[in-house]
Amino acid sequence: xxxxxxxxxxxxxxxxxxxxxxxxxxxxxxxxxxxxxxxxxxxxxxxxxxxxxxxxxxxxxxxxxxxxxxxxxxxxxxxxxxxxxxxxxxxxxxxxxxxxxxxxxxxxxxxxxxxxxxxxxxxxxxxxxxxxxxxxxxxxxxxxxxxxxxxxxxxxxxxxxxxxxxxxxxxxxxxxxxxxxxxxxxxxxxxxxxxxxxxxxxxxxxxxxxxxxxxxxxxxxxxxxxxxxxxxxxxxxxxxxxxxxxxxxxxxxxxxxxxx
Numbered sequence: 001x002x003x004x005x006x007x008x009x010x011x012x013x014x015x016x017x018x019x020x021x022x023x024x025x026x027x028x029x030x031x032x033x034x035x036x037x038x039x040x041x042x043x044x045x046x047x048x049x050x051x052x053x054x055x056x057x058x059x060x061x062x063x064x065x066x067x068x069x070x071x072x073x074x075x076x077x078x079x080x081x082x083x084x085x086x087x088x089x090x091x092x093x094x095x096x097x098x099x100x101x102x103x104x105x106x107x108x109x110x111x112x113x114x115x116x117x118x119x120x121x122x123x124x125x126x127x128x129x130x131x132x133x134x135x136x137x138x139x140x141x142x143x144x145x146x147x148x149x150x151x152x153x154x155x156x157x158x159x160x161x162x163x164x165x166x167x168x169x170x171x172x173x174x175x176x177x178x179x180x181x182x183x184x185x186x187x188x189x190x191x192x193x194x195x196x197x198x199x200x201x202x203x204x205x206x207x208x209x210x211x212x213x214x215x216x217x218x219x220x221x222x223x224x225x226x227x228x229x230x231x232x233x234x235x236x237x238x239x240x241x242x243x244x245x246x247x248x249x250x251x252x253x254x255x256x257x258x259x260x
Contacts, residue, residue: 037073037129039064046097048105055117057105059097062123064135072133075162079155083137084122104143111144118143127219130259132165133157134217134224147235151228154217167216170223175252182244182252183225184210190242204233218257222246 042065049056061084066073085094087103094100100120108118121140128134134156142148156165171179187210188195191202199206215226222245229239246258 037070037076037126037133038067039126040067041065044097046101048101049108051117055108055115057101057108057118058120059101059104060119060121061097062121064124064126072157072159072162076133076135076157080124080137083153084124088120088141088143108144114144116144127154127217127224128259129159130218131159132218132257133159134219136217149229150239152215152226152239154215154224154226156217167212170253170257172252172254179249179252180210180212182248183212186225186242186244187227187240190240203237206232218259219243220259223249223253 041062043063044059044061046059047056048058051058063080063084066077082093085096085100086092087094087100089103089107094103104118104120108114119140119142121138123138125136125138126133127136134154137153137155138150139152140148140150156170157163158165167176167179185195188197188199191204193199193202199210211232213225213227213231215228217224222243224243225241227233227240229235232240246253250258
């Protein structure tokens with residue numbers, strides 16, 4: 001068991017930024033189509049405890065470092081700092097990876113005879129940069145529970161103002177019902193369900209009817225929709241994610257957001 005924990009730790013430390021597999025959606029290459037922002041990916045790692053055959057705590061953060069210094073990049077970094085350094089246990093922003101690691105290590109040490117290695121990986125991927133900037137924040141935690149947990153948050157911002165964009169900002173007038181139909185069809189296809197199959201009998205939590213996910217955003221091929229684990233189904237059923245191509249959204253999404 002100790003040998004296995006050591007192998008896991010070395011694998012996590014050795015991951016390169018370009019090949020990190022913890023992150024869910026695929027990131028861009030750092031070049032914006034409209035030269036909105038230039039960035040490189042950076043990382044930080046903090047370790048607490050002796051990982052040489054002993055249980056320890058490792059925190060890893062991966063995020064964009066912007067070469068472009070403007071209002072939009074500052075707004076994004078303010079948001080990312082709050083997400084990256086937020087306490088795992090409260091809503092407090094701790095300000096650094098070191099303070100974050102200390103807080104988790106204290107929790108680790110409070111469990112008598114704790115023989116498990118704990119890890120927390122947080123990463124940011126820039127998914128789309130045109131007139132909309134879309135990025136994902138992914139948290140993968142293995143902090144003593146029965147299994148690891150992965151949660152993804154998608155964020156959309158206006159590339160000129162940096163302001164957050166909600167679904168109604170993307171939609172044409174009176175198009176929400178049509179979008180719901182398209183998303184439900186794509187959801188069923190992603191889960192190999194026919195158009196007349198019962199979602200609740202299939203194990204999904206849609207007792208009050210189908211609903212859009214909290215997480216959606218623009219990517220190069222269309223609009224990404226992401227249902228996190230536990231949001232609409234038990235853990236064993238996992239996440240559901242899919243992209244609806246832009247050409248299928250032309251009657252739903254405002255033309256300025258359609259990327260050909």
